[in-house]
Amino acid sequence: MKILMVCLxxxxxxxxxxxxxxxxxxxxxxxxxxxxxSMHEGEHPDKRAIKTAANHGIDISKQKSRPITKADFDTFDKIYCMDIDVYEDVISKASNEEQRLKISLFLEAAGNHKNAEVPDPYWGDLKDFEEVFQLLDTGCNIIKNQLISATTQRKN
Structure with a gap:
């Protein structure tokens, strides 16, 4: 399974x-x-994101920003978008229906339909990054369980 997470x-x-x-x-x-x-291409994550992840035992300090590419639509099985604008942009880059079916809003995929968007903490402080971490953590648990369950069902 190949998963791509996308934000601005x-x-x-x-x-x-x-x-x-x-x-x-x-x-x-x-x-x-x-x-x-591609504005941040090659840059490491925001220092506040790195700190928030580290507070939870996760090291994201070596990641580097990159823009989504045409190849990503063929490479990845699931593409999760953090907000509606990102979703619409990613959908517009897909070449066909098969690629479009791989794309979803992260929180909707996680069953959170009343808050379809993961808020962008960029203009906030560490508290905002922590709130986003908690949203993502909960969502990742749900999506992980969905993906593992679907993989298990296909094998049986």
């Missing part, structure tokens, strides 16, 4: 989601993250 700049939400999911899924799973813009 790939320095706050999606690196956190990548780190959290990597800590939860079997090692055979591949988890990566990307952004819809």
């Amino acid at each position: 700049g790939n320095i706050c939400r999606s690196p956190l989601a990548e780190g959290i999911m990597k800590a939860k899924v079997p090692e055979s799973y591949i988890v990566d993250s990307a952004g819809t813009i």
